[in-house]
Amino acid sequence: MPTPDARIIGLDGLSRQAAPAMVRADLPFIRNPTLKYRESTVFNTTDVRRHFPSLHRTQGGRPVVYFDNPAATQVPQEVIDGFRNYFEQHNANTGGAFDTSRETDQLIEQARASMADLLGAASPGEISFGQNMTSLTFQVSRALGRVIQPGDEILLSRLDHDANVAPWLALVEQGAVIRWIDIDPLTATLDLESAAAALSDRTRLLAVGYASNAFGTINPVRRLTEMAHAYGAWVFIDAVHYAPHGPIDVQDLRCDLLVCSAYKFFGPHLGILYARRQVSEAFSVYNVQSASEVAPHKWETGTQSYESLSGLVGAIAYLRSLSSQTEGSGRDHLRSAMTAILQYERTLSERLLAGLTPLPGVHVYGITDPSQLDRRVPTVSFVIRGKDPALAASELADAGIFTWAGNHYAAEPLHRLGLPATQRIGLVHYNEMHEIDRFLEALTRVASSAIHPQPPAMVR
Numbered sequence: 001m002p003t004p005d006a007r008i009i010g011l012d013g014l015s016r017q018a019a020p021a022m023v024r025a026d027l028p029f030i031r032n033p034t035l036k037y038r039e040s041t042v043f044n045t046t047d048v049r050r051h052f053p054s055l056h057r058t059q060g061g062r063p064v065v066y067f068d069n070p071a072a073t074q075v076p077q078e079v080i081d082g083f084r085n086y087f088e089q090h091n092a093n094t095g096g097a098f099d100t101s102r103e104t105d106q107l108i109e110q111a112r113a114s115m116a117d118l119l120g121a122a123s124p125g126e127i128s129f130g131q132n133m134t135s136l137t138f139q140v141s142r143a144l145g146r147v148i149q150p151g152d153e154i155l156l157s158r159l160d161h162d163a164n165v166a167p168w169l170a171l172v173e174q175g176a177v178i179r180w181i182d183i184d185p186l187t188a189t190l191d192l193e194s195a196a197a198a199l200s201d202r203t204r205l206l207a208v209g210y211a212s213n214a215f216g217t218i219n220p221v222r223r224l225t226e227m228a229h230a231y232g233a234w235v236f237i238d239a240v241h242y243a244p245h246g247p248i249d250v251q252d253l254r255c256d257l258l259v260c261s262a263y264k265f266f267g268p269h270l271g272i273l274y275a276r277r278q279v280s281e282a283f284s285v286y287n288v289q290s291a292s293e294v295a296p297h298k299w300e301t302g303t304q305s306y307e308s309l310s311g312l313v314g315a316i317a318y319l320r321s322l323s324s325q326t327e328g329s330g331r332d333h334l335r336s337a338m339t340a341i342l343q344y345e346r347t348l349s350e351r352l353l354a355g356l357t358p359l360p361g362v363h364v365y366g367i368t369d370p371s372q373l374d375r376r377v378p379t380v381s382f383v384i385r386g387k388d389p390a391l392a393a394s395e396l397a398d399a400g401i402f403t404w405a406g407n408h409y410a411a412e413p414l415h416r417l418g419l420p421a422t423q424r425i426g427l428v429h430y431n432e433m434h435e436i437d438r439f440l441e442a443l444t445r446v447a448s449s450a451i452h453p454q455p456p457a458m459v460r
Contacts, residue, residue, distance in 0.1 A: 082314035150175025267315030387450035
């Protein structure tokens, strides 16, 4: 009779030198990916899109255009296979003496190792999972609340999603003082002078986003981390919006904690927390009596979504398959893949902004200078003069182009810019140039009905 391991199909055959001995790189839960991106060729979106079944959806006889990616990306077949394979072959709770339970234990370790590769963590033991980024951030906030003293300061950013604001504002009830990093309203970039002025010996935590989910700005998180560490403060990075767009290396960033969400980088609804081991040991975390007090388990509450972890393994295997390298560790392949994505998406940003910024009646927020596109991801907020963003989004949806309208849970930056709402589009690596052209054509029609040009005598 075959052993449990013999019944599990291999992932990708890549070596995992950094993974602990109990983690098997050939464990299971997804089919073997076939896509390969090579540096000697153009980024092949045709091959990429074959991995995403939802991209075949049509409306009115034409493929729909998914520009709603900042809220949730589409998933490749590897994720779907991961869910199905787990439920069909491995479904069980953990800690049992039987095969499916042991296989679920192995899956959890594999998911930690895969995320450690993606984030550049020193060990899979620095990776914890939760329902979503928001719940994990509140978990960290509650833990910080157990050591915070009245008058201790927390430094936040006016550019952040509310999930990296509200959990820290809750600590005001315990005497914490909130300081703010301001933003330049013209470019939607952080004002580092205000950050330097706000830091002090009382600063206990800096919480800042890697990239803005509203305006696409990539923040100088490495520099901010250095500034905060000079005062002995911990650094918490919200990488939710940056994760699908480029490589992350927590050791290079030198941050203490970092969170992201798998459904933003082509995976299932699942939150991930990186906590540097020494930092985890400094916190006492709220949990049930039987829970482990040792990381990574201390941050995890209740039974995990094991099927989602299987889907996460599939998502990371898909990303790894985009690597241009033929040798190296899983981390090496992921760095190569995410760098290729970053480079390709900059060409998307260039084409999108070149066509969007000149449109009559359209105002784009954030960085638009073509020479500064390395400071942003292809997420763009704009308004059409004289038209409600929700109405414009509805008219684009009628044309089969999916976009968002609202405040995007970015209450602080929109309030700072005096905006009740914007229209937002976000591109990822499965989007193509012709989709941008189709969007610009449709937006021109939508905007034309709202534009009220000034009389010639008024033009200056």
